[in-house]
Amino acid sequence: xxxxxxxGLVFALLAVLAIERGSRPARAGAPEGIVGPQxxxxxxxxxxxxxxxxxxxxxxxxxxxxESASNSDxxxxxxxxxxxxxxxxxxxxxxxxxxxxxxxxxxGSESKGSINRHGHFQTELMGLxxxxxxxxxxxxxxxxxxxxxxxxxxxxxxxGKNDCWKCHDQNAAVEHTFVQFYPALLSVxxxxxxxxxxxxxx
Amino acid sequence: xxxxxxxGLVFALLAVLAIERGSRPARAGAPEGIVGPQxxxxxxxxxxxxxxxxxxxxxxxxxxxxESASNSDxxxxxxxxxxxxxxxxxxxxxxxxxxxxxxxxxxGSESKGSINRHGHFQTELMGLxxxxxxxxxxxxxxxxxxxxxxxxxxxxxxxGKNDCWKCHDQNAAVEHTFVQFYPALLSVxxxxxxxxxxxxxx
Numbered sequence: 001x002x003x004x005x006x007x008g009l010v011f012a013l014l015a016v017l018a019i020e021r022g023s024r025p026a027r028a029g030a031p032e033g034i035v036g037p038q039x040x041x042x043x044x045x046x047x048x049x050x051x052x053x054x055x056x057x058x059x060x061x062x063x064x065x066x067e068s069a070s071n072s073d074x075x076x077x078x079x080x081x082x083x084x085x086x087x088x089x090x091x092x093x094x095x096x097x098x099x100x101x102x103x104x105x106x107x108g109s110e111s112k113g114s115i116n117r118h119g120h121f122q123t124e125l126m127g128l129x130x131x132x133x134x135x136x137x138x139x140x141x142x143x144x145x146x147x148x149x150x151x152x153x154x155x156x157x158x159x160g161k162n163d164c165w166k167c168h169d170q171n172a173a174v175e176h177t178f179v180q181f182y183p184a185l186l187s188v189x190x191x192x193x194x195x196x197x198x199x200x201x202x
Numbered sequence: 203x204x205x206x207x208x209x210g211l212v213f214a215l216l217a218v219l220a221i222e223r224g225s226r227p228a229r230a231g232a233p234e235g236i237v238g239p240q241x242x243x244x245x246x247x248x249x250x251x252x253x254x255x256x257x258x259x260x261x262x263x264x265x266x267x268x269e270s271a272s273n274s275d276x277x278x279x280x281x282x283x284x285x286x287x288x289x290x291x292x293x294x295x296x297x298x299x300x301x302x303x304x305x306x307x308x309x310g311s312e313s314k315g316s317i318n319r320h321g322h323f324q325t326e327l328m329g330l331x332x333x334x335x336x337x338x339x340x341x342x343x344x345x346x347x348x349x350x351x352x353x354x355x356x357x358x359x360x361x362g363k364n365d366c367w368k369c370h371d372q373n374a375a376v377e378h379t380f381v382q383f384y385p386a387l388l389s390v391x392x393x394x395x396x397x398x399x400x401x402x403x404x
Contacts, residue, residue: 114403
């Protein structure tokens with residue numbers, strides 16, 4: 001075995017060891033390699049990979065919960081994905097299993113480009129917001145992490161009941177997830193009667 | 203066996219027989235039940251099912267290729283999906299395999315609803331546009347079909363070089379597909395050099 005290849009293997013082994021795997025084994029039905037959230041030894045969330053082959057829930061354009069508006073004509077798209085096994089669990093139960101991962105992609109937009117003349121299409125990845133349900137690791141169960149377009153790991157927002165946590169806890173339709181903005185799941189939550197009391201639906 | 207159950211089984215059998223299956227067997231890596239386009243005996247395309255678990259390519263909001271603008275504040279979102287095996291083929295080759303299916307979902311939108319104040323989120327399914335690559339069935343290789351929110355089959359647009367066909371043939375970046383509006387695939391097409399000559403990219 002040549003030295004560079006050998007060094008590469010050692011590096012790869014160290015990289016694998018550096019990732020403290022979640023306590024859950026790969027779940028039946030989950031695509032290869034999806035085993036829930038993974039953390040670095042110092043407690044950062046490893047950037048989820050392969051999520052473009054997960055299940056798409058919905059997208060929004062320029063969504064904002066704040067009263068102050070942006071006047072930009074190039075607002076961001078948000079695309080939301082969950083692992084297939086978590087999606088299947090939701091269809092059956094109307095709730096999320098422990099170790100659920102939500103990936104919200106932020107994409108820049110353009111209006112006039114190629115043959116498009118009106119409306120907006122997606123252009124380039126700006127970053128990810130990731131939400132994790134992990135009761136063993138987080139006393140408040142759900143935790144929130146931000147990644148720029150290429151960042152490999154994220155230490156996340158201040159632990160516990162930060163502003164994201166509070167807003168999701170108060171306003172999200174099911175547990176900490178804004179199912180009211182995912183039409184295909186909203187009907188499931190209604191039929192399973194898992195929508196939180198007092199939440200305002202569209 | 204009770205009569206109603208027996209009748210149900212006969213009905214189910216007839217329903218299965220009524221679907222003339224595509225010539226391609228289920229492909230390795232394709233989720234169960236995805237075998238390419240299926241047609242009724244009278245040549246209609248059967249509504250694709252299960253596409254919400256296919257691979258999401260991108261979404262647009264209010265996109266229009268026409269110079270005349272709509273003034274509506276409730277434009278439609280379009281979400282595009284392809285079967286995982288077709289997506290994997292594209293990543294490898296930068297082109298689409300025969301029997302590729304494209305599903306473009308149209309969703310209504312709202313701006314103010316639940317806690318959202320600005321921008322737009324998706325509300326209800328309005329219909330599907332489906333594009334099929336099937337060289338054995340269509341002399342012009344690609345064909346175009348429309349479905350309303352629940353329609354089980356579609357006879358499609360006039361066969362051959364209709365307006366959809368012509369626009370896709372002239373303006374779509376790769377074969378008949380608007381890869382210029384799917385950022386994750388555009389970089390693949392660039393590296394594989396499969397973008398049609400003369401096509402205007404964003």
